[in-house]
Amino acid sequence: MRDLPAEAKLITMLLNRLERISADSVWAHRASGLRGSLLHALDQFEKGNPPETAALKSVMRYAFHILREAAKELG
Numbered sequence: 101m102r103d104l105p106a107e108a109k110l111i112t113m114l115l116n117r118l119e120r121i122s123a124d125s126v127w128a129h130r131a132s133g134l135r136g137s138l139l140h141a142l143d144q145f146e147k148g149n150p151p152e153t154a155a156l157k158s159v160m161r162y163a164f165h166i167l168r169e170a171a172k173e174l175g
Contacts, residue, residue, distance in 0.1 A: 107156060108145040111138050114163045127170040134163055 104112075115138050118131040137159050141151045150156075 104145055105150070107150070107160075108142055110160065111142045111145070114138055114160065114167075115142070117167055118163060121166070121170045125170050125173055127166050127173070131163075131166050131170070134159065134166060138163065 115135055118135050118138070121128050121131050141156055141159065144151045
């Protein structure tokens, strides 16, 4: 596997964490749609055609938001 850019590695980390949100969480449904967007972006990186930067940053920002909110539910 070739070396992926930092953004692709961050997407992989976000995907792993979003998958771990409990199905009982109100954030699980939102995370599921977001995972699809992140998987598509990761696929683009792997094909050598990185996604547009502004859109990618927006999706990643929302992923972090969901993770923060899901973590608040646990606390």
